[in-house]
Amino acid sequence: MKERDRLADILRRRGLRVTPQRLAILSFLDGNTDHPTAEDIYAAVKAQHPAISLNTVYKTLEAFEEADLVWRFRAGQKHKSHYDPNSRTHPHVVCTRCGSVDDLPDDGENLQADAEKSLPDGHHDVLRVEVCVVVGLCEECDDHDE
Amino acid sequence: MKERDRLADILRRRGLRVTPQRLAILSFLDGNTDHPTAEDIYAAVKAQHPAISLNTVYKTLEAFEEADLVWRFRAGQKHKSHYDPNSRTHPHVVCTRCGSVDDLPDDGENLQADAEKSLPDGHHDVLRVEVCVVVGLCEECDDHDE
DNA sequence: CCGCTTTCGATAACTATTATTATATGCTAA
DNA sequence: TTAGCATATAATAATAGTTATCGAAAGCGG
Structure with a gap:
């Protein structure tokens, strides 16, 4: 029961109810x-909770995202969102073909310069390095804030 | 007529038919x-081509992407794709609120370290720097290639 | 345990995108 | 220049991923 308590x-x-x-x-x-999608998570959780709905997974992930428990990004497969804890x-x-997402170990400086060198085995032929800097709010959105 | 010929x-x-x-x-x-979405492009082009369909815009962008005339990325607004020539x-x-996309001028090394410094006016409060390295194919996809 | 609030799940709606198909158009070779 | 072929277009329908609605159920503070 210890693990349950930890979670x-x-x-x-984070101010979230425990269910x-x-x-x-x-x-x-x-x-x-593994950067699972909502569908992946749904499938996995269904094993213990056969009655859970996909909607609940989405709602929960939304709550987790707001509470900064997971990071959601859309750069991967088709238009699915991926979730990263x-x-x-x-x-x-x-x-670029199948949309699979892997972590790069590198987390420091010279990311772009290092990108090609630090590619994990099985990845090659860098077409392009896309860097997305995500900030909290742009000026306009901040103005409309309370 | 010169501009038309250039385009x-x-x-x-790129081996694309001219229409x-x-x-x-x-x-x-x-x-x-401006990193327009398909909808943005549709709206803009409709001015000269009132009969154009959104479908054609998508198909054309798909062709442009394959021909490497534009870069398509999905990191921005909701689940819309943005196109960058x-x-x-x-x-x-x-x-993170409105999904607006701006360019960062920086294109060299130390991207992550420089990210906060090089943020354009009006952007602030970096929550997280997300770096997406996009390669051509992962090993699995390459194996299934002809 | 009571009552208030939040969450759940079923269902339906929505948005962005892709598929289908008949017609129209660009392009190539004669 | 034009015939013929391949491809592009536009109308329409379909799909995928996600979000909204709402009554019922369950968490949580007292």
Whole structure:
């Protein structure tokens, strides 16, 4: 029961209610480096919670994102969102054909210069290095803030 | 007629047929730094081609992307794709609320370290720097290649 | 345990994109 | 220049991923 308490604490500390569904989703994401999609998460959690709905997964991920428990990004497969529980800034490798997403180990300086060298085995032929700097709010959005 | 010929040449050089629709779309994209969506492009081109369909815009952009005339990325607004005719590797600033996309001038080394410093006026509060390295194919996709 | 609030799940709606197909048009070779 | 072929176009329908609605169920503070 210790693991459950640990996860429940994480939720509570972020002001989120503790429910079996949220625990299951958080448990699946915790330490996960596979960049799963909502569908992936749904499939995995369904094993323990056959009645869970995809909607709930989306709602939960939305809550997790707002609470900064996961990072959501859209650079990968088709138009699916990928969810990454690793909050450390780090680069991703995306296959331009299948959209698979992998982590790059490099997290420091000279990212672009190092990109080609640090590509994991099986990735090659860099077409382009796309760098997306994501900030909280642009000026316009900040103005409209309360 | 000179400008038209210039654009037509660009198309032909990439093995693309020259049509009024393609010329209009290319003309709109040429030198454009606004990262327009398919919808944006559709709206702009409709001025000269009221009969053009959104479908044609998508098909044309798909052809342009394959011919490497534009770069398509999905990191911005909701799940819309943005199209960028600038083929030079360069970073983008994305507002996490409205999804607006701006170019960062920096294109060299130390991108991540420089990101905060090089943020254009009106952007602030860096939540996270997301770096996406896009390669041609991962090993699996390359194996299935002919 | 009570009551208030939030979350859940079923269902439907929505948005961005892609597929289908008949017609129209660009392009090539005679 | 034109015939014929391949490709592009536009109308329409379909799809994928996600978000909205709402009644029922469950968490949480007292």
